[in-house]
Every structure is written in structure tokens, then in C-alpha cells.
Amino acid sequence: MQNIIKYSGLNDLSEEEKGTLKGIVEKEYPKIQRLIKNTCDLIVDVKILKKDSRKRFSISMRLEAPGKIYSVKNKDTEKGGDWNITKATHEETNALKFEIKHQLKTDTETWKKGGLKALIKRFKS
Numbered sequence: 553m554q555n556i557i558k559y560s561g562l563n564d565l566s567e568e569e570k571g572t573l574k575g576i577v578e579k580e581y582p583k584i585q586r587l588i589k590n591t592c593d594l595i596v597d598v599k600i601l602k603k604d605s606r607k608r609f610s611i612s613m614r615l616e617a618p619g620k621i622y623s624v625k626n627k628d629t630e631k632g633g634d635w636n637i638t639k640a641t642h643e644e645t646n647a648l649k650f651e652i653k654h655q656l657k658t659d660t661e662t663w664k665k666g667g668l669k670a671l672i673k674r675f676k677s
Contacts, residue, residue, distance in 0.1 A: 556593045556594070557577060557578065557593075557596065558593065558594070558595045559573075559598070560595070560596070560597045561597055561598035561599055564598070565598065565637075572638055572641070573596070573598065573611075573641055576638065576641045576642060577641065577645065580645040580649075583649065584645070584648060584649055587649065587652045587653065588615070588617045591618070592615055592617040592618075593615070594615050595614040595616070596611065596612075597611070597612045598610075598611050599612075607635070609634055609641075610626060610640075611640050611641055612624065612644070615648060620655070622652050622655060623651075624644055624648045624651055626640075626647075
């Protein structure tokens with residue numbers, strides 16, 4: 553299985569917006585792949601919500617790794633989506649990285665490992 557990035561919904565974007573989206577995703581993909589430590593496919597779905605003659609970008613991402621699928625979607629609310637495609641893409645890639653860290657529990661803090669007793673011992677000495 554190769555590492556593949558698949559896009560859907562690019563027909564509605566201009567060439568500049570496509571370049572921006574692909575540039576950010578391709579830059580962040582190796583960072584996401586390092587968290588998984590295995591081959592994985594990334595599916596990026598872009599939807600355009602037109603409001604008041606402006607484009608609002610709603611981006612959802614799904615990472616298919618062996619044995620597990622991680623997905624992130626923003627909701628169509630004031631917090632979901634963004635008017636700027638760069639900001640919307642960065643928000644979704646960061647949310648995907650956070651979801652992977654949360655599921656794999658790689659981002660635990662050191663004081664939690666020893667428990668409360670170990671924490672108290674450190675403060676006493």
C-alpha cells in the first residue's frame with residue numbers, strides 16, 4: 553500500500569486555492585505519517601458554502617491506516633469552516649494530528665505516568 557493523498561471537491565476551487573490547499577496538505581502529511589509510523593492514505597474533502605457572495609470553505613479529512621480510520625470534520629456553524637482556505641486547512645490538519653495523538657495516547661504528560669504518589673515524592677525531596 554502506497555502513501556496516497558486523495559482530494560475530492562477540487563472542481564469548485566480556483567487554481568490558486570487548489571495550489572494553496574495541496575501545498576499545505578503535502579507539507580503536513582509527513583508529520584501526520586510520522587505519528588502513525590506506518591503506511592496510510594489521506595482523503596481530503598473540500599466543500600464550498602456560498603454565503604453573501606463569498607466562499608466559505610468546509611474541509612474534512614480522513615486518514616486510513618491499517619486497522620484504524622481517523623476522521624475529522626468541521627460542522628457548518630460559525631466555528632466550522634472558514635472564509636480563508638489557508639486557515640481552514642491548517643485548522644483541519646492540526647485537528648487530525650490532535651485526534652491521532654489522542655487515540656494513540658502518545659502525548660501523555662510525564663507526571664501522569666508515575667501517578668499521584670510519584671508526584672508527591674518529587675515535591676518532598
